[in-house]
Amino acid sequence: MKTYNMIETLIILVIVGIMSLIGNTIxxxxxFVEAIPGLLILIAIALVGIAMxxxxxxxxxxxxxxxxxxxILTYPGVPGADFINxxxxxxxxxxxxxxxxxxxxxxxxxxxDAFAHSGWRIVVLSCVIFVGTYLGSAVIAQVILKYLGQI
Amino acid sequence: MKNFKLHGVVLxxxxxxxxxxxxxxxxxxxxxxxxxxxYALIFGIFLAPKFLKVVNKVDxxxxxxxxxxxxxxxxxxxxxxxxxxxxxxxSASPALILQEFGNLGxxxxxxxxxxxxxxxRETIGAAHSIAREPNVALIGERxxxxxxxxxxxxxxxxxxxxxxxxxxGLMASMAAAYLPFHPYALAMASGVGxxxxxxxxxxxxSAMYPQMSDQLVAFGAASNxxxxxxxxxxxxxxxxxxxERMYKHIxxxxxGAYPTGEDAAK
Numbered sequence: 001m002k003t004y005n006m007i008e009t010l011i012i013l014v015i016v017g018i019m020s021l022i023g024n025t026i027x028x029x030x031x032f033v034e035a036i037p038g039l040l041i042l043i044a045i046a047l048v049g050i051a052m053x054x055x056x057x058x059x060x061x062x063x064x065x066x067x068x069x070x071x072i073l074t075y076p077g078v079p080g081a082d083f084i085n086x087x088x089x090x091x092x093x094x095x096x097x098x099x100x101x102x103x104x105x106x107x108x109x110x111x112x113d114a115f116a117h118s119g120w121r122i123v124v125l126s127c128v129i130f131v132g133t134y135l136g137s138a139v140i141a142q143v144i145l146k147y148l149g150q151i
Numbered sequence: 152m153k154n155f156k157l158h159g160v161v162l163x164x165x166x167x168x169x170x171x172x173x174x175x176x177x178x179x180x181x182x183x184x185x186x187x188x189x190y191a192l193i194f195g196i197f198l199a200p201k202f203l204k205v206v207n208k209v210d211x212x213x214x215x216x217x218x219x220x221x222x223x224x225x226x227x228x229x230x231x232x233x234x235x236x237x238x239x240x241x242s243a244s245p246a247l248i249l250q251e252f253g254n255l256g257x258x259x260x261x262x263x264x265x266x267x268x269x270x271x272r273e274t275i276g277a278a279h280s281i282a283r284e285p286n287v288a289l290i291g292e293r294x295x296x297x298x299x300x301x302x303x304x305x306x307x308x309x310x311x312x313x314x315x316x317x318x319x320g321l322m323a324s325m326a327a328a329y330l331p332f333h334p335y336a337l338a339m340a341s342g343v344g345x346x347x348x349x350x351x352x353x354x355x356x357s358a359m360y361p362q363m364s365d366q367l368v369a370f371g372a373a374s375n376x377x378x379x380x381x382x383x384x385x386x387x388x389x390x391x392x393x394x395e396r397m398y399k400h401i402x403x404x405x406x407g408a409y410p411t412g413e414d415a416a417k
Contacts, residue, residue, distance in 0.1 A: 004216075004220060009220055012217055012220045012221065013220060013221075013223070013224055015158055016220075016221045016224055017224060019158075019161065019162050019165050020224065022162065022165060022166065022169075023165045023166070023168075023169045023187070026166060026169035026170060027169035027172060027173075027187055041227075042224050042227040042228055042231075043224065043227075045227035045230065045231075046220075046223035046224050046226070046227045049223065049226075049227070050220070050223055053292075060387070061289060061292045061293060061387060062223065062292060063222075063223065063226050063285065063288045063289050063292050063383065064383060064384065064387060066223050066226045066227050066230060067226050067227075067229055067230040067233070067285065067383055068230065069227070069230060070226070070227050070228070070229065070230015070231040070232075070233070070234060071230045071231075071233050071234040071237060071380070072234065073230075073231065073234065074230070074231045074233075074234030074235050075234045075235070075237050075238075076235060076237075076238060081234070081235075084231065085231070085234075085235055088228065088231045088232075091228060093225075093228055093229070093232065094173075094186060094187065094188065095169070096224055096225045096228050097186070097188040097225060097284075098165050098168050098169060098187045098188045098191050099161055099162075099165050099191070099221065100188070100218065100221045100222055100225060101188040101189070101191045101192040101195070102161045102164040102165055102168070102191035102192070102194075102195045103161055103195070103214045103215075103217055103218050103221055104192055104195065104214075104218060104296065104305065105164070105191060105192040105193065105194065105195020105196045105198075106157065106160065106161065106195040106196075106198060106199075106206055106210060106211055106214040107195075107211055107212075107214040107215035107218060107296065107297055108192075108195070108196050108199075108305070109195070109196055109198060109199025109200070109201065109206065109211050110199070110208065110211040110212065110215065110297065111297070111302055112196070112199060112201060114299075114302055115302060115306065118268075118270060118273060118302070118306065119306075121265075121268040121269075121270065122273075122277060122303070122306035122307060122310060123310050124264075124268075125261060125264055125265050125268065125270075125277055125278070125306075125307065126277075126282075126306070126307045126310035126311060126315075127310075127318060128260050128261060128264050129257045129260070129261045129277070129278060129281055129282070129307060130257075130281060130311070130315065130318055130319065130322065130343075130348075131260065131322065132256040132257035132258070132259065132260035132261055133253070133254045133256055133257045133280075133281045133340075133343050134256075134319070134322055134323075134326070134340050134341075134343070134352075135253075135256060135326070135330075135340070136252075136253030136254060136255060136256020136257065136259075136340075137250040137251070137253030137254060137256070137339065137340035137343075137374075138250075138253065138326065138330075138332050138336050138337050138339075138340035139253060139256075139336075140249055140250040140252060140253040141246050141247075141249075141250035141253070141335070141336035141337075141339040141340055142332050142333060142336035144245060144246040144249050144250065145246045145333060145335055145336055146333075148244075148245070148246060150244075150246065150335070151333040151335055151336070
């Protein structure tokens with residue numbers, strides 16, 4: 001897997017940010033200009049989180065820092081949280097997914113044979129995985145609720 | 152990074168996909184939702200040398216290596232979705248919090264089945280979680296999405312995106328009809344870190360128990376917020392190590408030796 005330095009990372013984030021901005025404008029009611037502050041904040045959070053994952057000890061993946069930073073900055077009562085929340089309302093979650101899945105689609109072209117090979121197995125497996133998550137949680141919830149006398 | 156053709160092609164895909172927009176249609180008892188990201192994915196695949204020959208091998212490799220970073224932008228947004236809900240999450244009941252560990256149930260069913268099917272490293276990506284966005288980002292960062300693990304997590308992610316909603320709706324009504332669970336327990340189990348799957352499951356339950364509807368929706372939404380918060384941390388510190396360990400032991404059971412070479416953990 002190829003790795004990128006921080007400057008390259010920033011450039012990639014900006015490129016994807018611009019694409020998300022365009023997609024966000026076309027696919028939602030949000031205006032082009034009003035989504036810019038939100039995207040700039042997202043780029044900053046992503047960049048800082050990636051850097052923390054790279055340079056802080058402990059081997060915690062950057063993605064954990066990125067999500068945690070996003071949580072803390074929007075936690076009600078944290079200075080600036082209201083401003084950031086207002087900016088975020090203009091950036092749709094789904095609009096951010098579209099460019100990523102476009103890159104994913106192009107990249108999958110390389111592994112088509114591998115995907116075709118495991119295709120139906122993955123679909124069956126997905127169903128079993130959904131059942132596992134659902135029943136696992138339902139069993140624990142049932143036992144605890146019963147124990148607490150809430151049902 | 153400097154592959155301008157690739158970025159241009161992707162931009163075009165984004166524009167076309169967003170212009171098509173969201174489409175919903177009724178299928179049996181559930182609703183199938185088609186999202187722009189799905190069109191972008193499918194059109195992207197059709198650009199391959201096998202079909203339209205728009206992109207070449209280098210473009211496809213560049214796209215794969217960029218994926219990990221592009222996902223970080225989405226994860227930043229994800230964090231900002233969870234943050235405002237934190238006060239509610241913190242005040243959740245013990246039943247709500249403990250049932251989160253049930254999400255690990257996927258490993259005990261998924262890993263053996265995946266390996267029975269002959270999948271190897273794909274198992275790690277596919278079976279460690281229900282493969283929503285944070286899990287895709289995590290696998291992308293740790294193994295690369297163009298690896299076997301990446302193919303596994305992408306496969307389940309795509310399956311979930313395409314028919315996860317309808318599956319969860321059906322599963323919730325079947326469980327309520329045939330299994331000895333209280334509707335509250337089933338509502339709490341519905342939050343798996345995907346708003347659309349949770350809504351479908353809770354929707355089915357509400358239709359069956361209209362007098363409990365408000366409570367069911369509240370439990371489902373709270374549990375979904377919780378999963379959004381803990382799913383990633385649980386994957387890093389519990390689910391992935393557990394999946395790796397089960398993989399190693401089942402591998403030995405099936406193939407007679409511990410995994411080595413490209414089948415071994417990286």
